[in-house]
Amino acid sequence: METRRDVFQAIADPTRREIIRVITEKNMTLNGVAELFDISRQAISNHVKILTECGLVIINPKGRERYCAINPETLKEVATWVEPYKKLWERRLDKLGGLLDELQTGN
């Protein structure tokens, strides 16, 4: 059976997206993450496992604790999808800013 995980499979699940969101804000222990959700620690642990398998989350052991952190490189891979649309607008608004300056100085 094919077990290879990809990032898009990983973020298809709303709970996993929420996990990504909370650890993007702050590195957290697995228990810390589990406390934020109404589902079992085991279920959270499985979600985190999927996220680590696809490289979105990295586990850093610190003493006895295991901290979950986001892998920014992989997250970027996901963000890239809307990035072109956003960039397009930003470039238009750059131009619009220039136009407004021009209109006001009467050039």
Place this chain on the structure above:
Amino acid sequence: MNKIEVIRTFNAPVSLVWKTWTEPELVMRWWGPDHFTCPSAIIDFREGATSIVCMRAPQSFGGADTFSIWTYQKIVPNQIIEFIQNLSDKDGNKINPTEIGMPPDFPLDIRTVVTFKDIGDNQTEMTVTEYADFGSISNFAKLGLEQSIAKMDVIFK
């Protein structure tokens, strides 16, 4: 991934920023991002009406024209413009994005909301929000991420 929001502050009063959406000769001066031009903008600025704007790629990207239509849903002067964006032909007929080489999951209807806020000091905060299904993530992965992004990159550069 169903929303894009871009916020910008301009050193201009709301009334002037508003005009850059309603006056065709002003729309033409910013709708094409850098290196692109906007050779035509037919603006029919009324709720229920449709404008047709064109974005022309630089020669180095083939120089193709991409037409979009904006069908206004809500207009509140100096406050809000809501419209649906679609790709179209030069006459303003909706087209399927794949016909012009866009990825198969390029969104068809992009609901766009532009808001204007007077923040004092002759400054205006403008927010552009696009709501659309920007590709079903799983389909997109199947189609080949790299390939689609490469295509879009050419269009959006």
